[in-house]
Structure formats: structure tokens, C-alpha cells
Amino acid sequence: MNKRGIIILCIIATLLCIGLGANFYFMYYLNAEEGQLASVRALENMIRHKIRHLKPAYLNRNPRFFMFRNKLLKNYKQAAYENASVLWEIANWWPHENEIYPLYDSSMGQLLKTLREEPITRASNLARGTQLKLLLRLSQQQKVIFKPQWYPRDIVIEGVVYSGKDRHVAEVYAFYLGAVLDLRWTPIVVGRVVNLKDEIYAHGDQELQNTIKIEVDDEGKETYCLYGKCHYCNEEESICGDEQHNIEGVIIYIVPGTLAKRRSPWQRTYKEDKRAVWEDDMTYCKALKNKMETIRLLDLIDVAIFDYLIQNGDRHHYETREERVVLIDNGKSFGNPHKDHLDILAPLYQCCLIRKSTWDRLQVFSGGVLTEIVDRLSKQDALYPLITDKHKRGVERRLLVVFAVVEYCMDKEGDKMFKTL
Ligand SMILES: Nc1ncnc2c1ncn2[C@@H]1O[C@H](COP(=O)(O)OP(=O)(O)OP(=O)(O)O)[C@@H](O)[C@H]1O
Ligand SMILES: [Mn+2]
Secondary structure, three states: OOHHHHHHHHHHHHHHHHHHHHHHHHHHHHHHHHHHHHHHHHHHHHHHHHHHOOOHHHHOOOOOHHHHHHHHHHHOOOOOOOOHHHHHHHHHHOOEOOEOOOOOOOOHHHHHHHHHHOOEEEEEEOOOOOOOOEEEEEOOOEEEEEEEOOOOOOOOOOOOOOOOOOOHHHHHHHHHHHHHOOOOOOOOEEEEEEEHHHHHHOOEOHHHHHOEEEEEOOOOOEEEEEOOOOOOOEOOEOEEOOOOOEEEEEEEEOOOOOEEEEEOOOOOOOOOOOOOHHHHOOOHHHHHHHHOOHHHHHHHHHHHHHHHHHOOOOOOEEEEEOOEEEOOOOOOOOOOOOOOOHHHHHHHHHHOOEEHHHHHHHHHOOOOHHHHHHHHHHOOOOOOOOOOHHHHHHHHHHHHHHHHHHHHHHHHHHHHHEEOO
16 A cells, blocks of 8 residues: 555544544434433333223223212202301311311301302402412401403413413312312312402402403493403403403412412423423432422322323422412413323322322222213302313323323332322
8 A cells, every 4th residue: 555545544544533433422412312202202102002901990980989979969069058257267277287178068068159159348459479360358258369260161272281371260170179089188169250340340459440441432331351460460461341340250268377389399491492300300209209208299299190180280389288288279270171291290100109098089080970070069160161071081081191100100119109198
């Protein structure tokens, strides 16, 4: 080989080495990312496989359901009452840790009726949180929170899981779902049609009145529109009364006691170009298990199941009462009936733990009866039907996913995944 030949060979060898080096470097990064992506994908495939092979018991009605049905229907049936004050006093004594109301109590049906019927005697803006809400006083006594309607029932909210404004009916649905699943950690909520002119404006303080615009058309007909005071409130986005000045909304009973707010370990970044660590790291729970009390972790897993069923993907913070998690703020549920954001279930499939009582209870409501019983319970609500059939099918579809994920975890962990704390 001549000198020129040797030089060419050397150049080729050098280029080859640089090329290979860069390639290895590139491959390394590709693998790190692909590995994570692959593990999320593998999990999804596993769950899909499990759904296709679910045991008939998960798909059929559970005969144990009938035992619960009649008791639930009786307990939550709105009932006549004589003295609202007495009922509110009772209800304000109910909460114990995160249980907001008792399993069965003859005052519940009456309490629900007070929230629907007692006169509004005062109204003001409640600038807590980011969404529009009011603080109302009923019969000069009991304070309650009011969240108004923004959307019709059949709206499909496109985009990310936390898109859009509150869905008022979601708060009522969450109350009944909590009651059925024995996660009695939500506030007591009823739907109510209120008169923006006679009930809200007329009893509103100056500040609230300043956030209600009154428009008069050529024929002298008034329209009342509320925009309120909150982080996202502005004059351009308001809620207007109908011909009679009525608006729909929900009355949320204030949970007595002190609440503490904590950052969720499964918090989203709320930036579409940035993913949170937990979204890609399927071993995320390992470290958490050492850092967090098991009882708290189990609470958060119950919350994840609850939120997944109703597709509440906005629990950036959770609140605790006497160190136990409460289910406050369920307004961002039921955005898109066609979408199931599996990652809301991350606490369950990453930790592979579940409270035994929750697991037993979920199985009672298999075979389509979960949405059926919530529907029956909410028939008495002023805003019935709370959700569309598409949303109901969504809830049932997601219940099967929860069953499949628990099956997946049982394969991995066996019976030790069930806890009794
Ligand atoms: N039923 C209730 N009982 C007691 N406190 C409540 C109740 N509902 C809401 N709060 C308090 O008011 C705060 C704001 O309420 P909520 O979270 O429903 O508002 P939001 O506008 O949806 O907030 P965010 O924008 O943070 O989601 C809660 O963090 C809680 O501390
Ligand atoms: Mn909210």
C-alpha cells in the first residue's frame, strides 16, 4: 500500500470511530428514554390484555349488591323536616377524621332537603381557589359554598385532562359515588336552581353586586350576569340568568374542622412540554413507600380510583382532615366521556397496594350497577340527570380497568397488595 493509500485508510478509520462513538452516545440516550417509554407502554398493554380476560365475576352483577341497594336508597332519600337548625347542628357534629357523614343516619335525607329548600339570606364572593364560587348563608345560619353551572351536560371538553372550567354536577355525582363506594370523604352536595336576581343579587353584599352586570334591552327586559371574584374570573366570562333570572348550581356543605392542603406526589407539571417524574418512572412509588405513611398512601390510592372513575385529573393538591385525606373539589371531572386518562390511576399501578375494604366494595358494584345506583340515588336531585349516558358508560368502562389493574398487581404482588389499615 502506498503512502496515499495509508492516509485514506486512516481517515476512513477515524471517521468510522467518530461515527460509531456518536452513534453509541445517541443510542445510549435513546435507550434511556425508550426504556421508560417502553415500561409505560408495556404496562398499558398488560392492562389491555387483562381487560380482555377479565373473569365473569367482574362483568356480572354481584348478588351482594341487593343488600346495599335498599339501604342506600332509603338513607339518601330526601325527607321532610321541621327544623333545619337542628339538622345542621347534627351534621356539624358528624365528621370524624376524614369521614364527613355516617354510614347510615336518618337525618341525612332531611339534611339534603334543607340544602335544597332553605332560603338564601346572604351571598358574597368566595375568592378561594381559582374558580368562581360564592359563599351563601342559609336561613341566617348555615354557610355553604355555591358553584355555578358553566356548561351543558353534553359538552365535550377537549384538550388536556385539567382543561376547562368546573362542571357543577360533578360535585353532586362525587357525593353519591363516595356514598356508594363507602368513601364518605366528600362534602355533602345537592343541586339547586337559584334566582340570580332575587336570591343572589338581592342578598349579595356590595362587592358581589359589583361583580353582577345588569343589562337592560330596548324593551326594558333585564338580564343579570355574574362574573364573580376569583383567580380566573373576568367580566368577559359570566353566567347569565334565563328569562326568570334562574341559574343552575350546586350547594356544597362546608366540612367542619380544619383542613390542611398538601402537594400531591402525582402532581402534573401543568406545562404541555414538560413531564413530571412520575409520568415516566414506573418505579416512582418505591421511594414514596419509605417516605410516606402507609395509611396516607392507601388514602391516595383510594382517591386515585375515585378520580379515575370520574376522570378528575386535577388533584394537584389534596386536603387532609385530622391527618386523613378528604375528597374536596371534584369539579373538574367528566370533561370528555370518550377519554380515559389511565395515568390518574398511577398511584394504584405504581404502588400495587389497595385497601381491602375498597377492593371488596368495588366488586359489589360490578356488572353495570355502579352507575345504576348513583343514578337512582340522584333521581331526587334538582339537577337530575347529572351526567349523560356516554359519561355513565365511561364510568363502567373505567371500573373494568380498575379491576384489570388490580389483577395485574395480584400477578405481581399476590395477596400482600391488600391492606387493612
Ligand atoms: N366543602 C368544603 N368544606 C370546607 N372547605 C372547603 C370546601 N370546599 C372548598 N373548601 C376550601 O376552599 C378551597 C377552594 O375550593 P376548591 O378547591 O373547590 O376551589 P377551586 O377553585 O376548584 O380550586 P383550584 O383552582 O385550586 O382547583 C379548598 O381548597 C378548601 O380549602
Ligand atoms: Mn378545582
